[in-house]
Amino acid sequence: MSDAVAQRETARGVGRGVGRGLERGIGLALPLAVSFLVAAAALLAIGENPAEIFALMAEEAFGNARRIAATLSAATPLLFTAVATAICFRSGVFNVGVEGAFLVGGLAAIFLGFTLPAGLGFLLLPLCLGFGGLIGAIWLWAPGLLLARYEVDEVVSTLMLNFVAAGITGYLVNGPLLSDYAGNNVTPLIHEAATLPRLMPPSTLHAGFLVGLLAILAYGLWCRHTPSGFEAALVGLNKRFARAVGVSVPGTIVLVMALSGLFAGLGGAAHGLGQMYRFSDGFSPGYGFTGLAVALLGRNSPWGIIFGAVLFGALASAGTTIQLFSNVPLDLVNIIQGTVMIFAAVEVGRIAVPALGRRRKRERTADGG
Amino acid sequence: MVVEQVLVATMVLTTPILLAAMGGLVNRQAGIVNIGLEAKMLSGAFVAVIVSSATGSWALACLAAAFVGGSIGWLFSLTITRVGANMIVAGLGLNVLVAGVIGFLLAWVYASSGTLRLPDVALLPSVLPDSIATLPLIGPLLAEMDPLTLLAWATVFALPVLLAKTRIGLWIRATGNASHVTRAVGLLPKTIQDVSTIFAGAYSGLAGAHLALATLGLFNEGLTAGRGFIALAAFYFGRDRPIATALACLLFGFLDATQIRLQTAGLPPKLIGMTPYVMVLVALVVTSIQAQRREKR
Secondary structure, three states: OOHHHHHHHHHHHHOOHHHHHHHHHHHHHHHHHHHHHHHHHHHHOOOOOOHHHHHHHHHHHOOOHHHHHHHHHHHHHHHHHHHHHHHHOOOOOEEEEHHHHHHHHHHHHHHHHHHHHHHHHHHHHHHHHHHHHHHHHHHHHHHHHHHHHOOOHHHHHHHHHHHHHHHHHHHHHHOOOOOOOOOOOOOOOOOOHHOOOOOOOOOOOOOOHHHHHHHHHHHHOOOHHHHHHHHHHHHHHHHHHHHHOOHHHHHHHHHHHHHHHHHHHHHHHHHHHHHOOEOOOOOOHHHHHHHHHHHHHHOOHHHHHHHHHHHHHHHHHHHHHHHOOOOOOHHHHHHHHHHHHHHHHHHHHHOOOOOHHHHHHHHHHHHHO | OHHHHHHHHHHHHHHHHHHHHHHHHHHHHHOOOOOHHHHHHHHHHHHHHHHHHHHHHHHHHHHHHHHHHHHHHHHHHHHHHHOOHHHHHHHHHHHHHHHHHHHHHHHHOOOOOEEOOOOOOOOOOOOHHHHHHHHHOOOHHHHOEEEOOOOOOHHHHHHHHHHHHHHHHHHHHHHHHHHHHHHHOOOOOHHHHHHHHHHHHHHHHHHHHHHHHOOOOOEEEHHHHHHHHHHHHHHHHHOOOOHHHHHHHHHHHHHHHHHHHHOOOOOOOOHHHHHHHHHHHHHHHHHHHHHHHHHHO
C-alpha cells in the first residue's frame, strides 16, 4: 500500500462534502445490490418468486409494531458489535475479536447478575453492565497492547482469542458456573433486579436497544467532536502523517482496542441481561461477525451502522418466520450476509486497510522507525 | 493396546488438519492468508459424500472434492487479486456464504436440516494389506492408512524440496516476499497467487473428503468444527515451514485423539480444545518480541 494511496485518502478525508457522501452511498449500495441479486438467484433456482419473497420478508420485518419490535430486538446486539468493529477499522486496526469480547462480557455481567445480593436493587443493573464492559475492554486491550508494543499481528491474535473466549466460557458454564437446577451448559438465572426492562411487552425488545443507540451516539460524538477521535481517524488515514504531527500511534491503537472491547462487552452484557437472562452455549450465534458485516456496510458511520444493524436484524427476524411459512430455508440469510461481507471487502480493500505481517514490516521500514 | 488405539486415532484425526494446513501454508508463502479454509473443507466434505454415493467410487469423490475446493479457491482468489478485496474480510465472508449455500442446498434438495445421509457411500480404503496389522505398535496404524493420509504425508516431505529447489517454488516464495520484484522480472504475481489459492482450495477440499469418508460416510454441517482455523493455527505456529507445521498438526491431532481420555482423567474438554489457539498466541508473541529485539540490536 503506497503512500500515494494513503495521501489521497487523507485528502479525501479532509475534503468532506458531496463527493464523500456519494461515495459512501455507493459503498452501501453495491454490496447490498449484489447480495440481493445472489439471494434472488438462489430463490429463482428453487422456483420461488424473489419479489414475492422479499415483499413477504419486508412485511414480516416491518409490517406492524410487534414485528418492528422483533426486528429491533434482533438488531440490538448488532448495534454494539458493529460499533465495536467500526471503532477499530476506522483507525486501520483490523480487529476481528469482537465475538470473543461479546462472550466474555456477557458471561461477566451474568455472573454478577446471579452472584451479587439481589438486595442491591437498582444498583445491580449498572454494576453488571459496567463489569461486562470492563471485562470486554480488558479482553481486547491485551491484543491491542501486543500490537502497539510488539507488532503482534492483530488479525491472528484476535481471531485466536475468539476461540479462547469460546473455550473459557464453555468450560465455565459446564463446570464452575453450572446451574444446580438445570441440565447442561447453562448458568443460573440472574436476579430480576438485574434484568433490563422490556420496552414493548410481550416483544423481547428491551432497554439494551436504547443503550446500543447511546453507544452509537457516544461513538459519533467521539469521532466528530473530540481530539482523540480525530487523532484516531488520522491514524487510520495515514500513520506516517499522524506520527509526524505528534499523534501517538501506539497509544491510539491501545485506546481503540480497549474501547472496542468495552462496546463489545457492553453488548454481551445487554444481550445477557435483556434477552437471555443466563449464559448458555450458543449465547452468540456469531453476532461479532455479523457486526463486522454491519460495520463494513455502514462504512463505520453512526447512521450507516444503525441502518445496517436494523437491516440484518430484519433479515434475522424475517428469515425465521419465512422458513415457517414458505419453503425458503433460513440459510438464505447467511447467503446474503456472506455476500455482503465479500463485496464490502472489495470496497475495504480499495480503501487500503493495512494488511498483514510482511506488508506491515515493509511499511515500517519505509517509515524508518 | 491403548497406545495403538491412540496412535491410530491421532493419525486419522491429523490428516484433515494436515491437508488443509499444507494448502494454507503454500498460500501464505505466496502472500495470501487464507481464512476461508473452513469453507472449502466443508464444501469438499459435502461434495465427497454426494459423489461417493452416486458413483460408489472414493477416488472420484476425492477428485470432485478437490475440484470444488479448488474452484471456490479460484473465485476467492480472484476477488482478492483482481478486484482488490481485503483477504481477511473476504475469507470470513466466504465461510458464512458457503455455510449458507450448503445449508440452503441441504434443505432444498435433500429436505434435511444439518445432516446428509446417502446410501452406498464408498469409504476410503486402506492402502496396505490387512495382514500388516500384526506388526507390533505401528501395525494397526499402517493397516488404517488411507490414500489421503498417504498423500498428506507425502506432501509434507515433498514441499520443502518443491519450495526450495524448483522454479515454481521460488516463484511462490518470491511473490510472497516481494511481489513487485516478481513482476519486475517478468512473472505474474497475481497469477502465481491464484494458483497457490487454488492449491489451498483443492487440499482443503481433500481435507473435507477425508473428514466425511474416512470413517463416517455422511455429511454434517458441523463436520469441520473449526478445523480450518486449527490448520491456520498450525501453519502460523510452524511459521510456514512444512515439517514444523506437520508436527504442530500431529500435536493437535493427538490432543483431539486423547480428548476423551483426558476428560476422564479430569481435564475439561473445552479447555483442551482451545490449546491450539493458545499455543499460536504464545508463539506469535514470542516471535514478535524476538524479531523486535533483533531489529533493535
